[in-house]
Every structure is written in structure tokens, then in C-alpha cells.
Amino acid sequence: MKQPTDSVNSLTDSLAVHDFIRSRRTRVARVLSWLRRCDDTFGYANLGGTDLAEAELAGLDLHASNFHKTHLCGADLSNTDLRRCNFRDADLRATVLRGANLRASNLRGAQLHAADLTGANLTRASLRGAHADQHTQWPDDFDWQARGVVGD
Numbered sequence: 125m126k127q128p129t130d131s132v133n134s135l136t137d138s139l140a141v142h143d144f145i146r147s148r149r150t151r152v153a154r155v156l157s158w159l160r161r162c163d164d165t166f167g168y169a170n171l172g173g174t175d176l177a178e179a180e181l182a183g184l185d186l187h188a189s190n191f192h193k194t195h196l197c198g199a200d201l202s203n204t205d206l207r208r209c210n211f212r213d214a215d216l217r218a219t220v221l222r223g224a225n226l227r228a229s230n231l232r233g234a235q236l237h238a239a240d241l242t243g244a245n246l247t248r249a250s251l252r253g254a255h256a257d258q259h260t261q262w263p264d265d266f267d268w269q270a271r272g273v274v275g276d
Contacts, residue, residue, distance in 0.1 A: 172210075182220075236260050237276065246271075 172192040187207040202222040213233040223243040238259040252272030
């Protein structure tokens with residue numbers, strides 16, 4: 125079984141992560157192909173500032189990964205392990221996070237307009253300064269205003 129750090133190191137060593145992900149023609153196809161070869165385990169990845177718009181990442185193990193300022197608009201992250209991830213200032217507009225585990229994740233300043241967080245685990249997640257609108261779907265009984273989310 126591959127260790128999360130082995131997966132990250134082999135990707136970092138063998139590919140110029142920022143360069144190929146930023147290539148609009150191949151960004152999502154190559155990342156997804158590589159992630160699937162990692163037996164759906166890709167924790168501790170540094171994907172900060174990358175463009176993963178509309179990516180199909182449902183069901184992956186991406187715990188403790190860095191998505192700081194990552195563009196994930198319209199991506200499918202449903203039922204994904206996102207524990208302790210950094211989504212600070214990330215673009216999560218219209219992102220599907222249904223059933224995702226976001227326990228102890230940093231979502232400060234994230235754009236959550238029209239995001240679907242139905243059934244997501246937001247225990248100890250930091251949401252202060254995140255932005256949402258009337259189309260954002262929250263887990264049942266979740267008080268987003270008490271958690272510091274800004275309504276736009």
C-alpha cells in the first residue's frame with residue numbers, strides 16, 4: 125500500500141505540478157489520471173493556486189491537502205475525505221461537497237456561492253470570512269451565520 129507521502133513525493137519528483145495543472149488543455153485529465161493510479165489516496169497534496177474547475181474528484185482521499193487559492197468552481201468533491209485541508213481563499217462556487225468530510229478544515233475566505241454542502245461534516249471547520257449566498261446548501265441544522273460566514 126502506498127503511503128500518502130510517497131504519492132506526493134513521486135508526483136512532485138516526476139512532474140512539475142504547477143506547470144502541467146495550469147495547462148488548460150490537460151489540467152484535469154492528467155491530475156485525475158494520476159490520482160486514480162494512487163489507489164484514491166492523495167493526502168497531503170499541495171495543489172494551492174491550481175485550476176481544477178469542474179474536476180471529478182468524488183470519493184477520493186485528499187485529507188490534509190493544500191487548496192489555498194485553488195479554483196474548484198463546479199468541481200465534484202462529494203463523499204471526499206477532506207479532513208484538515210486548507211481551502212483558504214479558494215473558489216468553491218457551485219462545487220458539490222455533498223457528504224464530504226471537512227472536519228477541522230480551513231475554509232476562511234472561501235467562495236461558497238451555490239455550493240452544495242448537504243450532509244457534509246463541518247465539525248471544527250473554520251468558516252470565518254467565507255462567502256455564501258442564498259443558493260448555498262448547508263447540512264441540516266447548520267448555523268452558518270454563527271460560524272462567521274458572510275452572506276452575499
